[in-house]
Amino acid sequence: MPRSYYTGLTGPSHDPSAQTGVLLVNLGTPVAPTARAVRPYLAEFLGDPRVIEYPRWLWWPILHGVILRLRPARSAHAYARIWTAEGSPLRVGSEKLAEGLQDKLRRDRGEPIRVALAMRYGEPSVRAQIEQLQREGVRRLLVLPLYPQYSATSTGSVIDAVADTLKHLRWPPELRIVNDYHDDNDHIEALALSIERGWAVHGRGEKLLLSFHGIPQRYVDAGDPYFNQCHTTARLLRARLGLDESRLVVSFQSRVGREPWLQPYTDATVRRLAAEGIRRLDVACPGFAVDCLETLEEIAMQNRDFFTAAGGETLRYIPALNDSPEQVNSLAVLIQRHMQGWPACAATATPHHGYGGKSA
Numbered sequence: 001m002p003r004s005y006y007t008g009l010t011g012p013s014h015d016p017s018a019q020t021g022v023l024l025v026n027l028g029t030p031v032a033p034t035a036r037a038v039r040p041y042l043a044e045f046l047g048d049p050r051v052i053e054y055p056r057w058l059w060w061p062i063l064h065g066v067i068l069r070l071r072p073a074r075s076a077h078a079y080a081r082i083w084t085a086e087g088s089p090l091r092v093g094s095e096k097l098a099e100g101l102q103d104k105l106r107r108d109r110g111e112p113i114r115v116a117l118a119m120r121y122g123e124p125s126v127r128a129q130i131e132q133l134q135r136e137g138v139r140r141l142l143v144l145p146l147y148p149q150y151s152a153t154s155t156g157s158v159i160d161a162v163a164d165t166l167k168h169l170r171w172p173p174e175l176r177i178v179n180d181y182h183d184d185n186d187h188i189e190a191l192a193l194s195i196e197r198g199w200a201v202h203g204r205g206e207k208l209l210l211s212f213h214g215i216p217q218r219y220v221d222a223g224d225p226y227f228n229q230c231h232t233t234a235r236l237l238r239a240r241l242g243l244d245e246s247r248l249v250v251s252f253q254s255r256v257g258r259e260p261w262l263q264p265y266t267d268a269t270v271r272r273l274a275a276e277g278i279r280r281l282d283v284a285c286p287g288f289a290v291d292c293l294e295t296l297e298e299i300a301m302q303n304r305d306f307f308t309a310a311g312g313e314t315l316r317y318i319p320a321l322n323d324s325p326e327q328v329n330s331l332a333v334l335i336q337r338h339m340q341g342w343p344a345c346a347a348t349a350t351p352h353h354g355y356g357g358k359s360a
């Protein structure tokens with residue numbers, strides 16, 4: 001395509017060769033580990049009706065009158081424990097993953113695919129990043145929420161943000177959205193390899209606990225598939241690792257508020273296991289693509305303390321897949337499967353293995 005064909009429509013800064021874009025979306029994180037920075041982040045997050053399903057007239061006074069006065073300082077204190085010189089682990093890890101995927105996809109497909117990262121809450125927003133991709137000339141967009149298991153509170157909310165953005169575009173791109181990848185073979189294999197590598201280096205704990213982020217039980221009762229998808233991931237990992245239900249245990253963390261959330265709770269589980277005589281416990285959090293507050297602070301610090309206080313010796317946290325080659329490879333395969341039928345860009349595609357020549 002001649003460059004001039006695009007310029008008038010999409011603005012001067014686009015790269016007309018990257019017509020296919022991938023938008024990774026993660027939850028979002030405050031810009032600094034301070035109450036002042038955490039407050040607007042929590043206000044946006046906990047003001048999302050997908051996350052808190054109470055009528056607004058009931059929830060708004062509690063959120064603004066109580067929660068946003070107390071929680072920011074407490075959360076900021078937790079964030080301060082995991083903050084790095086580069087910033088929030090969730091943001092840094094997600095950015096590295098996006099870069100790794102862009103390199104990998106360009107190599108695999110022989111075309112300049114653009115991979116961008118957005119945050120559902122805070123910056124860079126879904127809207128800003130889709131508009132940016134569009135300015136760059138992207139006409140086919142694959143959205144990949146970085147949540148392996150679908151929940152209305154996480155993936156569903158990303159879909160809302162994408163849909164809201166499209167309303168404002170005169171000429172929206174062709175769109176696909178990955179709903180979940182909780183049972184994807186390559187993903188399960190990547191998780192298994194990372195767990196086995198941990199065992200090879202540190203030895204095996206007596207049990208492996210998979211701790212997933214919780215949600216209110218009420219949401220699952222109303223039809224959210226999240227609980228089932230978490231258990232399917234666990235079942236597939238059991239089969240792949242050769243562990244039975246007594247060796248690989250599932251629990252749910254990060255409960256907020258008073259209503260019942262998915263059970264068993266992670267904190268009660270690590271205490272129970274220690275009380276039952278388990279001394280070495282491995283914990284992985286396969287619901288998190290990238291390490292964050294909920295893994296680095298809640299699991300690797302808080303729950304480690306609960307475990308040892310209850311008589312356990314070592315709780316070893318097995319890191320998230322982050323930007324490891326295993327995760328870059330498995331997500332690159334997933335992305336390309338979801339792009340099937342989308343042409344490689346004609347002007348820039350280079351012939352590569354598998355096309356033309358003498359192959360059958």
Ligand SMILES: C=CC1=C(C)c2cc3[nH]c(cc4nc(cc5[nH]c(cc1n2)c(C)c5CCC(=O)O)C(CCC(=O)O)=C4C)c(C)c3C=C
Binds near residue numbers: 051088216
């Ligand atoms: C109160 C309701 C919440 C629901 C429902 C919920 C679901 C949910 N969350 C994640 C992933 C993450 N959550 C993170 C932090 C976090 N979560 C909540 C509340 C709910 N989450 C709060 C209030 C916070 C902020 C921290 C705190 O104050 O405790 C994070 C980490 C972000 C970071 O900056 O590191 C992630 C990731 C999923 C996948 C999910 C539903 C399945």
Ligand SMILES: [Fe+2]
Binds near residue numbers: 001345346348
């Ligand atoms: Fe092109």
Ligand SMILES: [Fe+2]
Binds near residue numbers: 213254
């Ligand atoms: Fe959360």
